[in-house]
Amino acid sequence: MTTAATGYPVHVRARLDPGLSRWLWLVKWFLAIPHYLVLAFLWLGFVVFSVVAFFAILFTGRYPRVLFDFNLGVLRWSWRVAYYTYGALATDRYPPFSLGTEPDYPATLDIAYPEHLSRGLVLVKWWLLAIPHYLIVGFFVGGGSYVAYQTGQTVYNSGGGLVGLMALFAGVALLFTGRYPNGLFDFVLGMDRWALRVAAYAGLMTDTYPPFRFDSGGDEPGTTTIDQAPPPPAPGHQGWTPGRVAAVVIGALLMMTGGAVGGTGGFGLWADSTQRDAAGFLSTGSESFRSAGYALELGTLELRWTDEDWVLADNWLGEVRLKADDDVFIGIGRTNDVTRYLSGVEHDEVSTAESRVTYWHRDGGSPADPGAQTFWAASGTGEVTWRAEQGSWTAVVLNADRSRVVDTSLAAQAEVPVLRPLSFGLIIGGGVMLLLGLVVMLVAALTARQSRRNGTTTSVR
Template sequence: MTTATTSYPVHVHARLEPGLSRWLWLVKWFLAIPHYLVLAFLWLGFVLFSVVAFFAILFTGRYPRALFDFNVGVLRWTWRVAYYTYGALATDRYPPFSLGGEPDYPATLDIAYPEHLSRGLVLVKWWLLAIPHYLIVGVFVGGGSYVAYQTGETIYNSGGGLVGLMALFAGIALLFTGRYPQGLFDFVLGMDRWALRVAAYAGLMTDSYPPFRFDSGGDEAGTTTIEQSPPPPAPPAQGWSAGRVTAVVIGALLLITGGAVGGTGGFGLWADQTQRDSSGLLSTRSESFHSNGYAIEFGTLELRWTDADWVLADNWLGEVRLKADNGVFIGIGRTDDVMRYLSGVEHDEVSMTGDRVTYWHRDGGAPADPAAQTFWAASGTGQVSWRAEQGSWTAVVLNTDRSRVVDAGVAAQAEVPALRPASIGLMIGGGLMFLLGVVLVAVAVAGAQRRSNGTTTSVT
């Protein structure tokens, strides 16, 4: 069906297909998994290109056409999947794997390409000016079917929000009556259309503020039906072949991964240069630990790097120190030996996840004199130094007089001589990955731009 579009630059059209299956909607979440997987990667490219477009608009007042075509394609693809699944449930036609307009599909999205965009608005429209619409769209889609991708506010979720609820009602109606209520369809499309307009505005694709208007139904207000037959096929997507799209996705992954790897290396190098104490050791902050028993056991440290005695591997952690206040006894030994020593001893086993400390209390009696034990790899009062070796190791803190209730603030220090070369290696590797990502994206965009300039200038 061909229609004359409204004046607003974001055009959302859909038609409710007759003869919808009574039960297919129950499994569409499963059938659409391939699309979800592809879209998860495509949205990496969308975010990357939106960032690039932000600076391009800020400095030139223009949204690069190739980037615009790609991002519109991602929105179209997402809208078609949402229309098939729980953003509408209004078609049983499987969505095409395409960034193009696909005018014969029952759900279409067109966004007019802006020749010029405000440099000032780009600084505020996607977060400040769009806040009222975000509140409304949040009610419409909640954690739901597709606009979570588009606004960048949340991650995809398969349900929630008023759209998801109304689509569920439509599915129930289909199940029992075989009909999709027209009024329900009009209402769902009004919410979808509102959300898509906000998505385009937040995606920097237009300066026209989304109207606070509920345009319900498959056709927007003011459109006129010209003919009932499907329109002629749209021209080829502007340069975005499968190879170029794949290059963008891989490039975005390399940019993100390379940035993370290089950033980790940079942080490690910063810590190596600035966070060592006067003795050249890196330190953790002191943590307070308490046990109502006779000892505190600090879990198991597994050190496995190589079967051979490689100097670099055996020396990567270097000297390790544990410091404790209150003059408590500290012992480090192989886990099997420590477990035998603590067998039958009342103590607390400690594990740490981030800032969270978890205790497991073990019942028993008093321990043997820790200072008299010969299995300790390193032991001392208040402080102990140990050179890391392969194996399973456990640290224990006890009162020197073997009394119950142990209170101690414990801090760990380590030499970590491998930190500097490892950090430099991460920075180099991350930089190479990042550079390769830039090259892949740049080549794909340049090719798409040349193709766009050589074909059509319309967005369909």
């Protein structure tokens, strides 16, 4: 006896396990952490393979079968974890770490492989045509702006929105009565089924538009039981061995890291090309500072680039400039000299850690004439330009007449001549990592495809 399903090509089935624990659902979030970690990496592979599949469908009208198997496996794995945790809470059986069908598990997912997909539809179905369903699924899972892979990952890892609320009600019922209400189970499965159908459609795995129909319960509508011999077992893992899955994860991580590195380089190149002033300086925004004393001591800048492990040249920072919006005195000197000069002077030490300005007030008297001091590496009125050198440096701001209460706005500027070559290096390095990650993933997919073909041939023989 086997079960055959007709109708929509995405088949979501589940059975409510009897004798569920009253309390286990309280800690399932913790027990499922290993799955969450693995799935976070698998979804990176899902995203990359979905992009590859997009172009394959656009040019050939076919979703490469080996990529389809992998992405279907990720959805299956995610659905099993969700069913165990807060996407349903309807089983206490721990989910297997598997991309396979796992027909004995109480929650299963099958998507009929499409032999042909529309080339034009692939351009619009995952974002435009699916918008009405995104709004509905968003209500079910707690936000309507998810794309396909986010729908699957978010719903079936965390169980938010109405799904999570209904699962919570089921957990409370289990806690106090030891029973999972059948009507609540049917309702939760209806929402899960709807979300998975949308995930498959927006994930380019079918051209059949998801029905606006709430099919509740554990069985698919149109499911019948018939007498026929069971189908022969499929080749092990459909070509996706643990080693190849790990290669996909590593490749996806390389691509993600390469994208971040290359993006950083691109941002640096953009800043180098568009954000310099007429003198060639990059500038921070102007920020206001105020001291109730006679001076502002603007932290300490440590410059160390001559150590053996430092690879940048001495002129990596170039000239540095501090500009004020009024005619205050600005001096830059070595920290030890500045500390001696301000010893006994009423002033405020300023820290700007994490974009928050903090002041430490120091009591004392008035300062000596700053213009008469010889320790300044650079000084001026209104602005000061200084060639960066290694060492420990501190900037000081005082009123030109040495009066109390220093209130001014300052902007820091720097040449940073290293920015352009560094940006190019990051772009090249990020591109290499992207390419390497893509190659690793494609090699894993091609070997899985070959293994699947060999397994199919062997099973036919």
